[in-house]
Amino acid sequence: MAHRMRLPPPLLFPSTTSRPLRLAAQINYDPTNPANPPYVLHSVAHKGGYLFAASDDTVRAFSPTLQPLGQLPVAQRGITSMVKGSGKDSNAVFVTAKDGTVSCWDTRDLTKEAFRLKGKTRAGYLTASQSSDQSCLAVGTELHQYEAMIDIWCATRRPCIGCIHGKLTRGSGEWSLAYRDLRTMQIQHTYTEAHSDDITVVAFHPSPSLPHVLLSGSVDGLVNTYDVRIVDEDDAVQSTAQFGASLASAGWMALPGQEGSSDHKGIFGATTIETVQYWDMEQQEQIVDFGDVRDVALQPFRTEYLIGAHYNEALGGVCLLGGSLEGDVALINAKDPERWYLEQLLSAKTSPKAHGCKGHRDIVRTACVNAETATIVTGGEDGRLCLWSP
Template structure:
């Protein structure tokens, strides 16, 4: 295993430091969310100096954050009071909220996806009054959702992601066990699902490339699925099972697909060993997917005995950033 060392870090202040939740790369720096409901911008080259900008969100409890347009440093957040905000980090924090939408009443929003290509925000709700919904807004006319699906899932909608090449396709995952791919150009809810995979209660799911989808359940079962024609629909093309057993870890923080569609990086941790690993998922010469445990990258010490909540990798700069429940954001580099 190739080891990195902690080169810099910043701990959020307070007797009980908040959990640091998401790290989202933007042109202006690293956008970071935390359990104290703040949205901060860090200069990745001067991490130890703390946030360059601090925004206080107003979601009751911030549950999800995604880049809306990373090159323009615009980000969206959503939360438990049913609200969605769009923030522009090019502006002063007091003026940064460019848009605020009240979602599906006061129903808590659990998941979020953004597509600047079609000026659309999508949110997924928790189950409320026997209904879990996926709602889409055109931010150019945000007075009401342009689409609302109330029957694609029967439990909390925990994951949303737009297709990397066709933003009309939206992937959703739920604790009902389903990973669905919907064509949002179809208005009839009975016809909108073009692919469905029964995976188990979905923790993370997304597109690896134009046709292949990954999913990991809340009990860490990991599989790949393929939407391509000629592939048996609904069946996993790779069924790894419990990643904790396969990787010798205690939890999986998240899975980060590579932008070129060539694979993904799996972030897995062990609190007992105070270790976090990055394991590459890649295709071999035959087209079969492999977990390349031999080239795993280790972050010894990680975030102590606390969970790592998110990570991002910058290959060209040879740096990895992690966020944890110990209140730290850290930068890791080769020794």
């Protein structure tokens, strides 16, 4: 396995193309508890607005303009992640929890849980991802009795009126669906040997042609890829990368020169010690090791911690979300190994803002980029939600 030497920290330049966002709206996550608000930890954008999950195991819905829509009747304990179902038009949101369950919510009707899955052991569920064909759900667990597991749940194909996925077709005067009913999901197999510690991230490949390819990252520093059609774990593992530190986030990306292709063969990973690496998983070769992102040039923004990372199709590269201890957030285009660009600086101190909005005053724990509306929502340890828009 080939490794490249670590490059000097890239320089950070102001973007010359992005339109600055302003602080358009702000609201307390829990208006009944302004003195001791819960931390806002997770966020998901959907067609009807946003869902946020907090440290008190509540999930609340808000409109696209951050108007409160109500609290979901969540019964899980120890919420660990919240992720939207695959596909642009998906109405599904999956919530994992330390109680070893993953629930599914239909954003068209948030008054009740669509269904809930429970693992075969007492291991807490930490992260989930749905395959691009919407037939499988991979769920990673914490270390339990010396094993960290990936459960592969798969659905059967059957008619299902009101199914969370699929398109309605008109025939003989009636609406009908003949797609996979996610409520029929069962564990097809479980991988138990690829990781030796908590599994912090799983991500199916986004391409419709590769719905069976999955990556996983762990506290053990490894990122693996699998063909989940294969039951035997030794045969299922396709490639492995060692990041040298606990993985906080990871995902698929296009390799240089392949930005127009959907069959991404690269991965990015960010660790809990704020380091970032890119890998070519087909060749099992490290492309670049950026080291500690806090070493990037101090102006015009200093990153003090990473909130997250994602592959941005429009920019053709990985975007990092960095934060400051004062509650500012930066969206950084990290496509170029030598020159990073500050696409957005979300700061109530320097950005235009709506009357009465003050922005965050503490660490930001979640940020959700909505490419369709060109907006970003953020939530943090101050219990505030902020909407940033053009």
